Amino acid sequence: MMAGKIIEVENLEHSFGDFKAVDNISFSVEEGEIFSFLGPNGAGKSTTINVLTTQLACQKGSAKVCGLDVRTRPHDVKKSIGIVFQDEVLDRDLTVRETLEFHGRIYSMPRDQRLAREKELIELVELEEKVNERTKNLSGGMKRRLEIARGLMTRPRVLFLDEPTIGLDPQTRLRIWDYIKGINEEGTTIFLTTHYMDEADRLSDRVEIIDHGKIIASGTSESLKNTLGEDMMYLETVDDEKAAAAAKSVSEVSEVKRVSSGLELILSADGAKVMPKVLRSIEKEGIGILSVKMKKPSLDDVFVHYTGREIRDGPPETSMPKPRRH
Amino acid sequence: MGKEFLTIYWREMIRFVRFRGQLFAALVQPALWLLLFGVAMSSNFASDTIVFPTIPGVVDIDYLTFMAAGVMAMTALFTCLFGGMGLLFDKNWGIMKEMLASPMRSYHIQLGVGLGGVTKS
Structure with a gap:
């Protein structure tokens, strides 16, 4: 696959009322890499993801995904991306299979492909025994695996993972990392946000640290660690x-x-x-x-070095902004 | 125009059948109304209404027929109201986010939920 810039963000700004969640950031992601977006709570990570995935309107600056402007061609952008949301987004009363089926259908996948992919993904996330179980009866880790499987239904060119392993046990996290790596090897670009530095360190090709809506450090995790000595x-x-x-x-x-x-x-x-x-x-x-x-020095040290030690509450509305269009 | 709204409709139907209570209420409630207020009260009304003279030119119908039309209208009204409330739950639980993040045009959601409401009532 040709390597090129798959995500290009220039001078992006986004405010909620008076609060500037994202303040004039520019960055780009190469096709085929695993890109980690790190930052303390309320730093602007989710807002950036929401703009890139067209959940939020692009207020200022420009953002392109797969060469498509999110402002002018949101519909085409949506076709080429997959998203795993930060918070749980599952219909509690649908079964595992129905959840995938629903997703495949609203993405207009042809029937054969949809059924084949469902089978393949259920095996991948090892939920074979739970196929006809309603999602409310699944454990947290299973739900997360299901959500990741759902994000992969359409084989997107870019997969956005907003804190995919939050609240999971080490075994499940390790397994999910393996999936993510495998998916990446098949050519999907991964855009990851996380609070776990070891995760970013192990998975990502490139890391960018954002705080107070500004990018304060970027590079490979090795190079960032080396700046610390x-x-x-x-x-x-x-x-x-x-x-x-x-x-x-x-x-x-x-x-x-x-x-x-x-x-x-x-x-x-x-x-x-x-x-x-x-x-x-x-x-x-x-x-x-x-x-x-x-x-x-670990990536944790890098993170603390750049973002300081104080604990952030994070402004209440940034992690789950209200959809503006409805 | 795609057929994605059928998916929304499909999901509405799964949920409808899955919640036995809702299905039960939808089928039994109108019958209950008709039985309770219709049959039980019609005999009382019959003795009252007999004193009024029939207006010439107006078709004389019995009380149950009058009642049935009312119950039908009311059932349609309430089921549609609750059908719309499903959207609110979707928004709360976040499934709305998944639907909005998909390349599906948003009018499919309205169409699908609307169709679901029509079927339920």
Whole structure:
């Protein structure tokens, strides 16, 4: 498949009343990649997805999906995408098969293809035994699997997954990751939002971090981690203030931050070699060291580095905006 | 124009048959009305109405016929009202989102639900 830009967003802006949920963002997604869109609650992730999937009107700027403008050709955009919503969207009184059947029909799939796909997907998400079970009797993980299966009915060119593994146990998450990877290998571009950094790290080819409606970091997860330095070191001492000054004097320490439990050091060189130097310089000052820990920076650290530590409530209306058209 | 509205209609029908209560009410309620207010009260009314002279030129019908027309109209009214309320539930549970996200034109939803309401009543 030809690689090209499948999603292009330029200077997109979206406000709910006075609140600017998305503030002048631009980004693009290459065809065939898994793209992760990360951000704290209320950062503007879902709003962006809703604009891209034509659930919300494009207020300012431009957005193209598969080369089609969401403003002028929403109908064609809808034909080429699949969506798994953030919140549960299932008819509680339809069975598993009926849910898929309903979806296939409203997407005008031909009968043969629809039936074949249903069978294939029910096997894929391992719901064979629940085919005639109503969805309200399924467990949370099964519902989620069903929703993902439904999103795949039409073999979309782009699949939007809005926090697909929220509230699932590790086994189910692992399994869903496998599906997502498999689907991606078959040529579907994946647009993922998530709060789980390990998920983004393992799955995605490229990551973009959004906060307060603006994109604040982008790149591969490797490159983002590398901006944080080679290694991270955690220190607990009897006098953190003095120790911080001493640690700063070591040239390989690029950043010293005070965290609740002590000091966090970002090292620009191999931690195994820098650590003795740091410890020596602190001990020279006569400061007692209580504990030392070293680790590779994770995407979690990147995320916290860029978005800060405070907890967000998120404005109430951003995660589930009211449809405007009806 | 596609045939997607038939899918909406199909779903309405599944739900209709699946909720036994709704189906039962739709079939039994009119009969109940007719029985209770029609048959039980007609004898009372019959003795009252006998004192009024029949207006010339107006067709004389018995009370049950008059009642039946009313019950039919009322049933149609209420079922349609409840049929429309289904849309509200869809919106609440989020299935509306799925329908709106699909390439189906939105008038199919109206048409399908409307057709469902017609069948139910």
